[in-house]
Amino acid sequence: MRLVTWNVNSIRARLGRLLELLAEHRPDVVFLQETKVDDAQFPRLDLEAAGYRAADLSGGRWCGVALLTPTAAGDPTDVCAGLAGEPNPEQARWVEATIGSVRYVSVYVPNGQAVGTEPFADKLVFLAAAARRIAELAASGPLVVAGDFNVAPADLDVWNPEAFVGSTHVTEEERAARAGLLAAGGLVDAYRELHPDEGPEAHTWWDYRAGAYHKRQGLRIDHVLGTPDLAGHLSAAHVDRMFRKGAAPSDHAPVVVDLDA
């Protein structure tokens, strides 16, 4: 079974690359973030033609999340859009669905803009709300929460920790809040479970500006978190940097996780 999480930075601008990803990986579940699309403009027909169905929460110009599954696998059930207690529900950052016997969540955590700002406070509130929901969900069965967490959990996840002193994504508060997600559900970080010491190859985001990608100036902020029952079946995990190259790439690369059952 293959899971892929990808912040596409506009599903319409990235449609060609997304279809390429679906054809190449044939994932069983895709977690998308920053779809940046109105509900009416969500490319359902293009995805149907590729054999996929979406459970999406679309918020218009900003944000937007979705879960894609093969049409042949049947409809996702109990689709639940939004997160109880999140500070700005209109931002479209959380969607859940059940496929088979597993609950899946695609999440796009707020970036927080700058330390000390209201958006930064909102980011921590969002993460606290996510921890409460994860505790509920993990108590009732297998769970995978994947997406753009906008937190680099450790210095190994940052291309140059010295360059990030005082920045968002690396503060102790954010790291503690992100650790709280794992603690809330006993979740395992799939990529780190298999590659505990990987640095640059583990990174998932590079700024479009100033040639950050070719300078390897990345962060590992896109994660796949799963309950221990699923973590026990982990067989592979990698970042597919092909999708950060070539024509019209996203600024994020997809994270691909394989389970042996």
Next chain:
DNA sequence: ATGCCGAGACATTCTCGA
């Protein structure tokens, strides 16, 4: 090889991203 910012909108400059 990866190649020096991209996307969307009350657009023709602005906001936001991380």
